[in-house]
Amino acid sequence: xxxVTIDDIEIEVEPGTTILNAARxxxxxxxxxxxxxxxxxxxxxxxxxxxxxxxxxxxxxxxRPMPKLVASCSTAVMDGMIVxxxxxxxxxxxxxxxxxxxxxxxxLDCPICDQAGECHLQDLGYEHGSAKTRYEEKRRTYDPIxxxxxxxxHMNRCILCYRxxxxxxxxxxxxxxxxxxxxxxxxxxxxxxxxxxxxxxGNMIDVCPVGALTDKTFRFKSxxxxxxxxxxxxxxxxxxxxxxxxxxxxxxxxxxxxxxKYGEVxxxxxxAAWICNDCRYDKKDTSKWNIIGPRSINRHSVISQGxxxxxxxxxxxxxx
Amino acid sequence: xxxxxxxxxxxxxxxxxxxxxxxxxxxxxGMMVTFKHMLxxxxxxxxxxxxxxxxxxYRGMHVLKRDEEGRxxxxxCGLCAVxxxxxxxxxxxxxxxxxxxxxxxxxxxxxxxxxxxLRCIFxxxxxxxxxxxxxxxxxxxxxTEFERNDFIYGKxxxxxxxxxxxxxxxxxxxxxxxKI
Numbered sequence: 001x002x003x004v005t006i007d008d009i010e011i012e013v014e015p016g017t018t019i020l021n022a023a024r025x026x027x028x029x030x031x032x033x034x035x036x037x038x039x040x041x042x043x044x045x046x047x048x049x050x051x052x053x054x055x056x057x058x059x060x061x062x063x064r065p066m067p068k069l070v071a072s073c074s075t076a077v078m079d080g081m082i083v084x085x086x087x088x089x090x091x092x093x094x095x096x097x098x099x100x101x102x103x104x105x106x107x108l109d110c111p112i113c114d115q116a117g118e119c120h121l122q123d124l125g126y127e128h129g130s131a132k133t134r135y136e137e138k139r140r141t142y143d144p145i146x147x148x149x150x151x152x153x154h155m156n157r158c159i160l161c162y163r164x165x166x167x168x169x170x171x172x173x174x175x176x177x178x179x180x181x182x183x184x185x186x187x188x189x190x191x192x193x194x195x196x197x198x199x200x201x202g203n204m205i206d207v208c209p210v211g212a213l214t215d216k217t218f219r220f221k222s223x224x225x226x227x228x229x230x231x232x233x234x235x236x237x238x239x240x241x242x243x244x245x246x247x248x249x250x251x252x253x254x255x256x257x258x259x260x261k262y263g264e265v266x267x268x269x270x271x272a273a274w275i276c277n278d279c280r281y282d283k284k285d286t287s288k289w290n291i292i293g294p295r296s297i298n299r300h301s302v303i304s305q306g307x308x309x310x311x312x313x314x315x316x317x318x319x320x
Numbered sequence: 321x322x323x324x325x326x327x328x329x330x331x332x333x334x335x336x337x338x339x340x341x342x343x344x345x346x347x348x349x350g351m352m353v354t355f356k357h358m359l360x361x362x363x364x365x366x367x368x369x370x371x372x373x374x375x376x377x378y379r380g381m382h383v384l385k386r387d388e389e390g391r392x393x394x395x396x397c398g399l400c401a402v403x404x405x406x407x408x409x410x411x412x413x414x415x416x417x418x419x420x421x422x423x424x425x426x427x428x429x430x431x432x433x434x435x436x437x438l439r440c441i442f443x444x445x446x447x448x449x450x451x452x453x454x455x456x457x458x459x460x461x462x463x464t465e466f467e468r469n470d471f472i473y474g475k476x477x478x479x480x481x482x483x484x485x486x487x488x489x490x491x492x493x494x495x496x497x498x499k500i
Contacts, residue, residue, distance in 0.1 A: 111397030111451050112428045144427075220413040220428050223398040305402060 002079040006030050006053075007087050019072035019083055020051055024262070031262070032085050033095075035102070035120055035209045036161035037073035040265055040272040044166050045073035048159065049098045050124060054091050057082040069094055096128035104135045106210065107156050115211030117224040117302045120263060121159065142187065148197070150216050150281050151205060155187050158212040164188060164204035171200040171274060188212075199238050202280040206257050206265060217281050218246075218254035225302045227253055232289040238276035242268050244295055245286075252284045261298065374459040376490040379442040381460040382435055383486045384479040385453060387425055392479060393454035396430035400446035400455055408439035409446060425452070433478060437462045437471040456488045 001012040006023050007030040013022045021039065023031045032053055037045035045051075051073045055066040060080030069091060072083070085091055103125060110116040142155035165178050165188065180189050205213045227246040234241045246254045257275045258266040265272045283289065297304040339345070365372060374380075385393050396413035414431035416424045423429075446455050465471055480486045 109426070111395050111399065112426050116397075220396075220415050222413075223402075225402060226398060302402075 002077060004077045004079075004081045004083060006083045007085050013077060015076075017077055018045075019053055019055075019070070019075050019077055019081075020045075022077050023072065023083075023085065030085055032072050033120065033124055034073055034262070035124070035159060036163060038163050038166070038207055038264055039262075040267075041163060041166040041170060041207070043170075044161075044163055046071050048102065048161055050095060050102070052091060052094055052098065054084040054088040055081060056084050092128070095124075099124045099128045100134070102159050103129060103133065105139050105156070106159060107139060108133075109157075113154075113157065113211035114214050114219060114224075115157075115208075118263070119211060120209045140184070145189070146216075147189075147213070148201065150202065150277065152214050152216050152219060153188065154212050154214065155189075156212075157210050158188055159210055160186055160188070161209055163207040163209065164213060167204045167207050168201070171198070171203060199276045199278070200274055202277045203257065203265070203274045205280075206259070206274075209263065215254060215280070217284070222248055222253055225305050227303075229295040229297065229303065231258070231292040231295050233292065234279065234283060234289050236276060236279055239279060240268055240271070240273045240275070241279065242273050243275045243279055243289075245289055245291065247286075250286060252286060252289070255280050255283060258295075376459075378459045379444045379457040381437075381458055381462045382440075382446070382473070382478055383456050383458050383460075383488065384430075384433065384475065385456060385486075385488065386480055386482065389422070390482050391421075391423060391425040392429055393425055393452045394430045394433060395424075395426040395428050395452055395454070396433070397451065399449040399451060403445040403449035404440075405443060405445065406439045406441045408436045408441075410434050410436075430475065433475050435473050435478065437473055438468060453492065456491065458486055458488060460486075 002015050003010060003012055004019070004022050005011075006019070006026060009026050009028075009030060011022060011026045013025060017025075020032055020034060020037060024039075032051040034045070034051045035048035037048075037051060049071060051071055052069040053072040054069055055075075057063040058066060058081060059078035061078075063080070072085070077083075099121075102121060106121065110119070110122055113119070116122060139156070145153045145155065147153050160179070162179065168178070178188070179186055181187060202215070205215050224246070227248050229244050229246050232243055232245045234243075242258060244256050244258050245252045246256065255275065258268070258273055260266050265274055267273065387393055396411050398411065401407075401409040401411065411433045412431045413428050416427045416429055442457065444457050447457055462471075
Protein backbone atom coordinates (compact mmCIF):
# COMPACT_ATOMS: atom_id res chain seq x y z
CA UNK A 1 0.00 0.00 0.00
CA UNK A 2 1.27 3.45 -0.82
CA UNK A 3 0.35 6.78 0.62
CA VAL A 4 -0.87 9.71 -1.44
CA THR A 5 -2.17 13.10 -0.43
CA ILE A 6 -4.91 14.58 -2.56
CA ASP A 7 -6.08 18.05 -1.57
CA ASP A 8 -4.69 17.56 1.97
CA ILE A 9 -6.52 14.26 2.36
CA GLU A 10 -4.17 11.36 2.91
CA ILE A 11 -5.18 7.93 1.69
CA GLU A 12 -3.56 4.56 1.17
CA VAL A 13 -4.09 2.81 -2.12
CA GLU A 14 -2.81 -0.20 -4.00
CA PRO A 15 0.29 0.40 -6.11
CA GLY A 16 -0.61 1.06 -9.72
CA THR A 17 -3.83 2.91 -8.93
CA THR A 18 -4.36 6.05 -10.96
CA ILE A 19 -4.71 9.40 -9.23
CA LEU A 20 -8.33 9.61 -10.34
CA ASN A 21 -9.21 6.25 -8.83
CA ALA A 22 -7.33 7.12 -5.64
CA ALA A 23 -9.40 10.31 -5.42
CA ARG A 24 -12.57 8.28 -6.02
CA UNK A 25 -11.62 5.98 -3.19
CA UNK A 26 -11.31 9.00 -0.93
CA UNK A 27 -14.59 10.35 -2.35
CA UNK A 28 -16.12 13.76 -1.83
CA UNK A 29 -15.54 16.79 -3.97
CA UNK A 30 -11.82 16.21 -4.48
CA UNK A 31 -12.62 13.82 -7.33
CA UNK A 32 -11.58 15.34 -10.65
CA UNK A 33 -14.27 15.27 -13.35
CA UNK A 34 -13.81 12.84 -16.22
CA UNK A 35 -15.40 12.97 -19.63
CA UNK A 36 -13.60 10.13 -21.38
CA UNK A 37 -12.37 7.84 -18.61
CA UNK A 38 -14.82 5.05 -17.72
CA UNK A 39 -13.69 2.68 -15.01
CA UNK A 40 -15.73 -0.21 -16.41
CA UNK A 41 -14.13 0.05 -19.81
CA UNK A 42 -10.40 -0.76 -19.72
CA UNK A 43 -8.39 1.37 -22.09
CA UNK A 44 -10.48 4.50 -21.78
CA UNK A 45 -9.08 7.78 -20.57
CA UNK A 46 -6.39 10.24 -21.48
CA UNK A 47 -8.34 11.96 -24.25
CA UNK A 48 -10.47 14.75 -22.90
CA UNK A 49 -8.00 16.29 -20.41
CA UNK A 50 -10.71 17.49 -18.03
CA UNK A 51 -9.24 15.42 -15.20
CA UNK A 52 -5.98 17.42 -15.15
CA UNK A 53 -4.44 17.76 -11.71
CA UNK A 54 -1.33 19.36 -10.32
CA UNK A 55 1.31 17.12 -8.81
CA UNK A 56 3.09 19.21 -6.19
CA UNK A 57 5.52 16.44 -5.24
CA UNK A 58 6.25 13.42 -7.40
CA UNK A 59 7.12 10.92 -4.67
CA UNK A 60 9.08 10.57 -1.45
CA UNK A 61 12.13 9.47 -3.42
CA UNK A 62 11.92 12.37 -5.84
CA UNK A 63 9.86 15.17 -4.32
CA ARG A 64 10.21 17.53 -7.26
CA PRO A 65 6.83 18.79 -8.59
CA MET A 66 5.79 17.73 -12.07
CA PRO A 67 6.26 20.66 -14.45
CA LYS A 68 2.96 20.27 -16.26
CA LEU A 69 -0.49 19.31 -15.11
CA VAL A 70 -1.07 15.61 -15.59
CA ALA A 71 -4.14 13.65 -16.62
CA SER A 72 -5.19 11.98 -13.40
CA CYS A 73 -7.02 9.16 -15.15
CA SER A 74 -3.85 7.77 -16.68
CA THR A 75 -1.16 8.71 -14.18
CA ALA A 76 -0.32 6.15 -11.52
CA VAL A 77 0.24 7.26 -7.96
CA MET A 78 3.65 7.06 -6.29
CA ASP A 79 4.43 6.73 -2.61
CA GLY A 80 4.38 10.16 -1.00
CA MET A 81 2.84 11.90 -3.97
CA ILE A 82 1.09 15.18 -3.24
CA VAL A 83 -1.71 16.01 -5.64
CA UNK A 84 -3.65 19.23 -5.82
CA UNK A 85 -7.01 19.34 -7.52
CA UNK A 86 -9.53 21.61 -5.88
CA UNK A 87 -6.94 23.58 -3.96
CA UNK A 88 -4.96 24.53 -7.05
CA UNK A 89 -5.91 27.62 -8.97
CA UNK A 90 -3.82 26.47 -11.91
CA UNK A 91 -5.94 23.36 -12.24
CA UNK A 92 -9.13 25.40 -12.17
CA UNK A 93 -7.90 27.78 -14.85
CA UNK A 94 -6.58 25.02 -17.05
CA UNK A 95 -9.72 23.00 -16.73
CA UNK A 96 -11.66 26.07 -17.79
CA UNK A 97 -9.43 26.19 -20.85
CA UNK A 98 -10.07 22.52 -21.60
CA UNK A 99 -13.81 23.08 -21.32
CA UNK A 100 -13.53 25.99 -23.70
CA UNK A 101 -11.74 23.74 -26.17
CA UNK A 102 -14.37 21.04 -25.80
CA UNK A 103 -17.05 23.63 -26.44
CA UNK A 104 -15.41 24.95 -29.60
CA UNK A 105 -17.29 22.51 -31.77
CA UNK A 106 -19.96 21.47 -29.34
CA UNK A 107 -23.21 23.25 -30.15
CA LEU A 108 -24.86 25.10 -27.28
CA ASP A 109 -28.20 23.48 -27.93
CA CYS A 110 -28.91 22.20 -24.45
CA PRO A 111 -32.59 23.22 -24.77
CA ILE A 112 -32.90 20.69 -27.59
CA CYS A 113 -30.53 18.00 -26.43
CA ASP A 114 -31.94 14.98 -24.60
CA GLN A 115 -28.85 14.72 -22.43
CA ALA A 116 -29.49 18.07 -20.76
CA GLY A 117 -29.84 17.63 -17.04
CA GLU A 118 -27.55 14.63 -16.87
CA CYS A 119 -24.77 15.89 -19.13
CA HIS A 120 -21.27 16.10 -17.75
CA LEU A 121 -20.20 18.69 -20.25
CA GLN A 122 -23.13 20.85 -19.19
CA ASP A 123 -22.02 20.62 -15.57
CA LEU A 124 -18.45 21.44 -16.51
CA GLY A 125 -19.50 24.32 -18.71
CA TYR A 126 -21.64 25.68 -15.94
CA GLU A 127 -18.79 25.43 -13.50
CA HIS A 128 -15.99 26.78 -15.67
CA GLY A 129 -17.13 28.23 -18.96
CA SER A 130 -17.88 31.85 -19.34
CA ALA A 131 -21.17 32.58 -21.02
CA LYS A 132 -19.48 33.78 -24.19
CA THR A 133 -17.34 31.90 -26.66
CA ARG A 134 -14.18 33.39 -28.13
CA TYR A 135 -14.37 31.12 -31.14
CA GLU A 136 -15.32 33.02 -34.26
CA GLU A 137 -15.11 30.33 -36.92
CA LYS A 138 -18.01 28.14 -37.89
CA ARG A 139 -18.64 25.04 -35.84
CA ARG A 140 -18.30 21.80 -37.71
CA THR A 141 -21.73 20.45 -38.55
CA TYR A 142 -23.01 17.08 -39.63
CA ASP A 143 -26.46 15.73 -40.29
CA PRO A 144 -27.77 13.34 -37.68
CA ILE A 145 -27.17 9.73 -38.71
CA UNK A 146 -29.05 6.59 -37.76
CA UNK A 147 -26.79 3.97 -36.24
CA UNK A 148 -29.07 0.97 -36.46
CA UNK A 149 -32.76 1.57 -36.07
CA UNK A 150 -32.62 2.47 -32.39
CA UNK A 151 -29.71 4.87 -32.03
CA UNK A 152 -29.29 8.30 -33.53
CA UNK A 153 -25.87 9.87 -33.79
CA HIS A 154 -25.52 13.63 -33.57
CA MET A 155 -21.94 14.06 -34.60
CA ASN A 156 -22.15 17.82 -33.86
CA ARG A 157 -22.26 17.11 -30.17
CA CYS A 158 -19.56 14.45 -30.07
CA ILE A 159 -16.44 15.30 -28.07
CA LEU A 160 -14.52 12.24 -29.32
CA CYS A 161 -14.12 10.56 -25.97
CA TYR A 162 -13.98 7.12 -27.64
CA ARG A 163 -16.09 5.56 -24.89
CA UNK A 164 -18.63 4.19 -27.34
CA UNK A 165 -15.89 2.69 -29.45
CA UNK A 166 -14.61 0.87 -26.40
CA UNK A 167 -18.12 -0.38 -25.69
CA UNK A 168 -18.33 -1.68 -29.21
CA UNK A 169 -14.92 -3.27 -28.81
CA UNK A 170 -15.32 -4.84 -25.42
CA UNK A 171 -18.97 -5.68 -25.04
CA UNK A 172 -19.73 -6.81 -28.50
CA UNK A 173 -17.84 -9.46 -30.36
CA UNK A 174 -17.67 -7.88 -33.75
CA UNK A 175 -17.08 -4.20 -33.96
CA UNK A 176 -18.85 -2.34 -36.70
CA UNK A 177 -18.40 1.07 -35.22
CA UNK A 178 -15.29 3.14 -34.81
CA UNK A 179 -13.63 6.46 -35.48
CA UNK A 180 -13.02 7.62 -39.02
CA UNK A 181 -10.55 10.27 -40.20
CA UNK A 182 -8.01 12.13 -38.09
CA UNK A 183 -7.67 15.27 -36.05
CA UNK A 184 -10.37 17.84 -36.52
CA UNK A 185 -12.13 15.72 -39.09
CA UNK A 186 -12.41 12.70 -36.81
CA UNK A 187 -15.91 11.36 -36.41
CA UNK A 188 -17.47 8.29 -34.92
CA UNK A 189 -19.36 6.23 -37.40
CA UNK A 190 -20.35 2.78 -38.42
CA UNK A 191 -18.80 1.64 -41.64
CA UNK A 192 -21.27 2.86 -44.24
CA UNK A 193 -23.95 3.21 -41.63
CA UNK A 194 -23.98 -0.47 -40.79
CA UNK A 195 -26.68 -1.43 -38.38
CA UNK A 196 -25.38 -2.57 -35.04
CA UNK A 197 -27.13 -5.76 -34.14
CA UNK A 198 -25.36 -6.87 -31.00
CA UNK A 199 -27.58 -7.25 -27.93
CA UNK A 200 -25.53 -4.83 -25.89
CA UNK A 201 -24.93 -2.13 -28.44
CA GLY A 202 -27.43 0.15 -26.71
CA ASN A 203 -24.97 0.70 -23.89
CA MET A 204 -23.11 3.18 -25.99
CA ILE A 205 -26.01 5.55 -25.28
CA ASP A 206 -25.37 5.18 -21.58
CA VAL A 207 -21.63 5.71 -21.78
CA CYS A 208 -21.87 8.80 -23.99
CA PRO A 209 -21.00 11.75 -21.72
CA VAL A 210 -22.84 14.18 -23.99
CA GLY A 211 -25.92 13.88 -26.15
CA ALA A 212 -24.22 12.58 -29.26
CA LEU A 213 -25.71 9.10 -29.12
CA THR A 214 -29.39 9.16 -28.32
CA ASP A 215 -32.04 6.54 -27.85
CA LYS A 216 -34.52 6.81 -30.69
CA THR A 217 -37.31 5.32 -28.61
CA PHE A 218 -36.94 8.20 -26.16
CA ARG A 219 -35.74 10.91 -28.47
CA PHE A 220 -37.44 14.26 -27.74
CA LYS A 221 -40.19 12.50 -25.82
CA SER A 222 -39.66 14.34 -22.58
CA UNK A 223 -37.06 16.10 -20.51
CA UNK A 224 -35.26 14.08 -17.86
CA UNK A 225 -36.36 16.33 -15.05
CA UNK A 226 -40.02 15.63 -15.74
CA UNK A 227 -39.46 11.92 -15.36
CA UNK A 228 -39.20 9.87 -12.23
CA UNK A 229 -36.32 7.40 -12.13
CA UNK A 230 -37.41 4.16 -10.49
CA UNK A 231 -35.24 1.18 -9.73
CA UNK A 232 -36.66 -1.86 -11.44
CA UNK A 233 -35.76 -5.39 -12.33
CA UNK A 234 -37.01 -7.99 -14.72
CA UNK A 235 -36.10 -11.52 -15.55
CA UNK A 236 -33.88 -11.29 -18.56
CA UNK A 237 -31.82 -14.09 -19.98
CA UNK A 238 -29.31 -11.81 -21.65
CA UNK A 239 -28.46 -9.31 -18.93
CA UNK A 240 -28.81 -8.88 -15.19
CA UNK A 241 -32.24 -7.33 -15.70
CA UNK A 242 -31.48 -4.63 -13.16
CA UNK A 243 -32.14 -1.21 -14.59
CA UNK A 244 -33.67 2.19 -14.00
CA UNK A 245 -37.01 2.93 -15.60
CA UNK A 246 -37.81 6.58 -16.14
CA UNK A 247 -41.51 7.03 -15.59
CA UNK A 248 -44.01 9.73 -16.36
CA UNK A 249 -47.17 8.88 -14.48
CA UNK A 250 -47.65 5.18 -15.07
CA UNK A 251 -45.83 5.10 -18.36
CA UNK A 252 -42.24 4.06 -18.87
CA UNK A 253 -40.56 6.55 -21.13
CA UNK A 254 -37.09 5.12 -21.17
CA UNK A 255 -34.90 2.48 -19.61
CA UNK A 256 -31.26 2.99 -18.69
CA UNK A 257 -28.65 1.12 -16.77
CA UNK A 258 -28.15 2.01 -13.11
CA UNK A 259 -25.51 4.67 -12.93
CA UNK A 260 -23.44 5.77 -9.98
CA LYS A 261 -22.51 9.31 -9.04
CA TYR A 262 -19.77 9.41 -11.64
CA GLY A 263 -22.23 8.59 -14.39
CA GLU A 264 -20.88 5.09 -14.78
CA VAL A 265 -22.81 1.86 -14.83
CA UNK A 266 -23.05 0.43 -11.34
CA UNK A 267 -21.47 -2.83 -10.34
CA UNK A 268 -24.00 -5.44 -9.32
CA UNK A 269 -22.51 -8.68 -7.97
CA UNK A 270 -19.05 -7.43 -8.98
CA UNK A 271 -20.08 -7.15 -12.59
CA ALA A 272 -20.90 -3.98 -14.43
CA ALA A 273 -24.66 -4.08 -14.91
CA TRP A 274 -24.91 -3.35 -18.60
CA ILE A 275 -28.40 -3.88 -19.91
CA CYS A 276 -29.36 -5.54 -23.14
CA ASN A 277 -31.22 -3.97 -26.00
CA ASP A 278 -34.44 -5.86 -25.27
CA CYS A 279 -34.64 -4.32 -21.82
CA ARG A 280 -33.67 -0.90 -23.10
CA TYR A 281 -35.88 -0.52 -26.13
CA ASP A 282 -38.69 -3.03 -26.00
CA LYS A 283 -39.78 -3.29 -22.39
CA LYS A 284 -41.71 -0.07 -22.10
CA ASP A 285 -44.60 -1.69 -20.28
CA THR A 286 -44.88 -1.58 -16.48
CA SER A 287 -46.15 -5.16 -16.38
CA LYS A 288 -42.76 -6.35 -17.61
CA TRP A 289 -40.87 -4.78 -14.74
CA ASN A 290 -40.87 -5.28 -11.04
CA ILE A 291 -40.56 -1.71 -9.84
CA ILE A 292 -38.69 -1.61 -6.56
CA GLY A 293 -38.83 2.04 -5.63
CA PRO A 294 -37.60 5.52 -6.39
CA ARG A 295 -33.94 5.87 -7.11
CA SER A 296 -32.08 8.24 -4.84
CA ILE A 297 -31.09 11.35 -6.73
CA ASN A 298 -28.56 13.94 -5.76
CA ARG A 299 -30.68 16.79 -4.48
CA HIS A 300 -28.57 19.31 -6.37
CA SER A 301 -29.42 17.62 -9.64
CA VAL A 302 -32.17 19.11 -11.75
CA ILE A 303 -33.65 15.62 -11.95
CA SER A 304 -34.65 15.90 -8.32
CA GLN A 305 -36.83 18.94 -9.01
CA GLY A 306 -40.43 18.37 -8.07
CA UNK A 307 -39.68 15.06 -6.42
CA UNK A 308 -39.27 16.11 -2.82
CA UNK A 309 -42.28 14.03 -1.93
CA UNK A 310 -40.65 10.75 -2.83
CA UNK A 311 -37.56 11.83 -0.96
CA UNK A 312 -39.64 12.67 2.09
CA UNK A 313 -41.46 9.35 1.85
CA UNK A 314 -38.17 7.55 1.83
CA UNK A 315 -36.91 9.47 4.84
CA UNK A 316 -40.12 8.80 6.69
CA UNK A 317 -39.84 5.10 5.98
CA UNK A 318 -36.35 5.19 7.41
CA UNK A 319 -37.63 6.79 10.63
CA UNK A 320 -40.63 4.52 11.15
CA UNK B 321 -57.79 45.54 29.16
CA UNK B 322 -56.79 48.71 27.44
CA UNK B 323 -56.46 48.47 23.67
CA UNK B 324 -52.93 48.60 22.40
CA UNK B 325 -53.81 50.23 19.09
CA UNK B 326 -56.42 52.65 20.38
CA UNK B 327 -58.70 51.71 17.51
CA UNK B 328 -61.19 49.88 19.64
CA UNK B 329 -64.74 51.16 19.35
CA UNK B 330 -67.25 50.59 22.05
CA UNK B 331 -70.54 49.46 20.54
CA UNK B 332 -73.75 50.33 22.28
CA UNK B 333 -77.29 49.24 21.60
CA UNK B 334 -79.18 52.00 23.32
CA UNK B 335 -82.70 52.56 21.82
CA UNK B 336 -83.07 55.27 19.14
CA UNK B 337 -84.92 58.50 19.91
CA UNK B 338 -88.00 59.56 17.91
CA UNK B 339 -86.10 61.92 15.59
CA UNK B 340 -83.54 59.25 14.93
CA UNK B 341 -86.33 56.80 14.11
CA UNK B 342 -87.60 59.11 11.35
CA UNK B 343 -84.25 58.69 9.58
CA UNK B 344 -84.63 62.10 7.90
CA UNK B 345 -81.25 63.40 8.86
CA UNK B 346 -79.59 60.07 8.09
CA UNK B 347 -81.14 59.98 4.61
CA UNK B 348 -80.07 63.56 3.86
CA UNK B 349 -76.55 62.73 5.00
CA GLY B 350 -76.45 59.68 2.80
CA MET B 351 -77.79 61.52 -0.24
CA MET B 352 -75.18 64.21 0.24
CA VAL B 353 -72.49 61.58 -0.20
CA THR B 354 -74.25 60.30 -3.31
CA PHE B 355 -74.59 63.75 -4.95
CA LYS B 356 -71.00 64.55 -4.14
CA HIS B 357 -69.92 61.49 -6.12
CA MET B 358 -72.16 62.43 -9.08
CA LEU B 359 -70.12 65.57 -9.59
CA UNK B 360 -66.80 63.76 -9.50
CA UNK B 361 -64.95 62.49 -12.56
CA UNK B 362 -65.79 58.86 -13.44
CA UNK B 363 -63.27 56.24 -12.49
CA UNK B 364 -64.65 53.58 -14.84
CA UNK B 365 -64.11 53.38 -18.58
CA UNK B 366 -66.20 51.89 -21.35
CA UNK B 367 -64.17 48.80 -22.14
CA UNK B 368 -63.65 47.57 -24.90
CA UNK B 369 -64.32 50.83 -26.80
CA UNK B 370 -61.95 52.58 -24.47
CA UNK B 371 -58.75 50.91 -23.32
CA UNK B 372 -56.56 51.92 -20.45
CA UNK B 373 -52.92 52.65 -20.96
CA UNK B 374 -50.94 49.68 -19.72
CA UNK B 375 -47.54 49.80 -18.11
CA UNK B 376 -44.89 48.50 -20.53
CA UNK B 377 -44.16 45.62 -18.20
CA TYR B 378 -47.80 44.62 -17.78
CA ARG B 379 -48.12 40.85 -17.65
CA GLY B 380 -51.07 39.62 -19.65
CA MET B 381 -51.77 36.89 -22.15
CA HIS B 382 -48.75 34.98 -23.44
CA VAL B 383 -47.45 34.88 -26.96
CA LEU B 384 -45.18 32.33 -28.60
CA LYS B 385 -42.92 34.39 -30.80
CA ARG B 386 -41.62 33.66 -34.24
CA ASP B 387 -38.23 34.89 -35.39
CA GLU B 388 -37.51 37.37 -38.19
CA GLU B 389 -38.05 34.70 -40.82
CA GLY B 390 -41.31 33.56 -39.34
CA ARG B 391 -40.04 30.36 -37.78
CA UNK B 392 -41.28 29.37 -34.36
CA UNK B 393 -38.73 30.08 -31.67
CA UNK B 394 -39.97 27.54 -29.16
CA UNK B 395 -37.95 24.34 -29.02
CA UNK B 396 -39.96 22.64 -26.25
CA CYS B 397 -37.07 22.58 -23.81
CA GLY B 398 -39.45 22.53 -20.89
CA LEU B 399 -37.71 25.22 -18.87
CA CYS B 400 -40.87 27.34 -18.71
CA ALA B 401 -42.77 24.36 -17.36
CA VAL B 402 -40.11 23.83 -14.70
CA UNK B 403 -40.09 27.49 -13.76
CA UNK B 404 -43.87 27.75 -13.64
CA UNK B 405 -44.95 27.87 -9.99
CA UNK B 406 -48.56 27.18 -10.92
CA UNK B 407 -47.89 24.14 -13.12
CA UNK B 408 -49.85 25.77 -15.90
CA UNK B 409 -47.63 24.86 -18.84
CA UNK B 410 -47.50 21.52 -20.60
CA UNK B 411 -45.95 20.58 -23.91
CA UNK B 412 -45.13 17.70 -26.18
CA UNK B 413 -42.02 17.92 -28.29
CA UNK B 414 -41.75 16.83 -31.88
CA UNK B 415 -38.88 16.39 -34.26
CA UNK B 416 -38.58 18.69 -37.23
CA UNK B 417 -38.72 16.78 -40.47
CA UNK B 418 -36.84 17.61 -43.63
CA UNK B 419 -38.65 20.41 -45.41
CA UNK B 420 -40.01 22.01 -42.26
CA UNK B 421 -37.00 24.25 -41.74
CA UNK B 422 -39.08 27.30 -42.62
CA UNK B 423 -41.60 26.49 -39.91
CA UNK B 424 -39.42 25.78 -36.92
CA UNK B 425 -36.17 27.35 -35.90
CA UNK B 426 -34.57 24.33 -34.24
CA UNK B 427 -34.61 20.63 -34.93
CA UNK B 428 -37.00 20.08 -32.08
CA UNK B 429 -40.24 22.00 -31.72
CA UNK B 430 -43.35 22.02 -29.58
CA UNK B 431 -45.99 19.83 -31.19
CA UNK B 432 -48.47 20.94 -28.61
CA UNK B 433 -47.96 23.73 -26.13
CA UNK B 434 -50.68 24.45 -23.66
CA UNK B 435 -51.06 27.09 -20.99
CA UNK B 436 -53.93 26.75 -18.61
CA UNK B 437 -54.97 30.36 -18.12
CA LEU B 438 -56.97 29.44 -15.04
CA ARG B 439 -53.88 28.09 -13.36
CA CYS B 440 -51.56 30.81 -14.63
CA ILE B 441 -50.77 33.51 -12.10
CA PHE B 442 -49.06 35.76 -14.67
CA UNK B 443 -45.83 35.93 -12.73
CA UNK B 444 -43.66 36.00 -15.84
CA UNK B 445 -41.20 33.35 -14.71
CA UNK B 446 -41.72 31.38 -17.94
CA UNK B 447 -40.61 34.42 -19.90
CA UNK B 448 -37.54 34.73 -17.73
CA UNK B 449 -36.66 31.04 -18.00
CA UNK B 450 -37.01 30.85 -21.78
CA UNK B 451 -33.57 30.47 -23.39
CA UNK B 452 -34.91 30.91 -26.90
CA UNK B 453 -36.87 34.15 -26.51
CA UNK B 454 -40.00 32.30 -27.44
CA UNK B 455 -42.55 32.91 -24.74
CA UNK B 456 -43.47 36.43 -23.67
CA UNK B 457 -46.26 37.96 -21.69
CA UNK B 458 -48.02 40.77 -23.50
CA UNK B 459 -50.37 43.61 -22.67
CA UNK B 460 -53.33 41.66 -24.03
CA UNK B 461 -56.06 40.60 -21.64
CA UNK B 462 -57.20 37.01 -21.45
CA UNK B 463 -60.85 37.17 -22.51
CA THR B 464 -63.60 35.65 -20.43
CA GLU B 465 -65.13 32.34 -21.44
CA PHE B 466 -68.05 30.24 -20.35
CA GLU B 467 -66.33 26.86 -20.24
CA ARG B 468 -63.29 25.97 -18.20
CA ASN B 469 -61.90 24.01 -21.12
CA ASP B 470 -61.75 27.15 -23.21
CA PHE B 471 -59.12 28.57 -20.89
CA ILE B 472 -56.58 25.96 -21.90
CA TYR B 473 -54.79 27.85 -24.62
CA GLY B 474 -53.11 25.78 -27.26
CA LYS B 475 -50.70 26.76 -29.98
CA UNK B 476 -53.57 28.08 -32.11
CA UNK B 477 -54.11 30.89 -29.64
CA UNK B 478 -50.56 31.37 -28.39
CA UNK B 479 -48.36 31.41 -31.49
CA UNK B 480 -48.36 34.81 -33.09
CA UNK B 481 -49.92 34.87 -36.56
CA UNK B 482 -47.52 35.65 -39.39
CA UNK B 483 -49.61 38.51 -40.74
CA UNK B 484 -50.38 39.94 -37.35
CA UNK B 485 -47.15 40.08 -35.36
CA UNK B 486 -47.36 40.93 -31.71
CA UNK B 487 -44.98 43.64 -30.64
CA UNK B 488 -43.06 42.86 -27.49
CA UNK B 489 -40.07 45.12 -28.15
CA UNK B 490 -40.83 47.09 -25.01
CA UNK B 491 -40.08 44.11 -22.83
CA UNK B 492 -37.79 41.99 -24.95
CA UNK B 493 -34.20 41.59 -23.89
CA UNK B 494 -32.50 41.15 -27.22
CA UNK B 495 -29.13 39.54 -27.71
CA UNK B 496 -29.72 36.82 -25.16
CA UNK B 497 -30.23 34.27 -27.89
CA UNK B 498 -27.17 32.97 -29.68
CA LYS B 499 -27.06 33.15 -33.46
CA ILE B 500 -27.22 29.80 -35.22
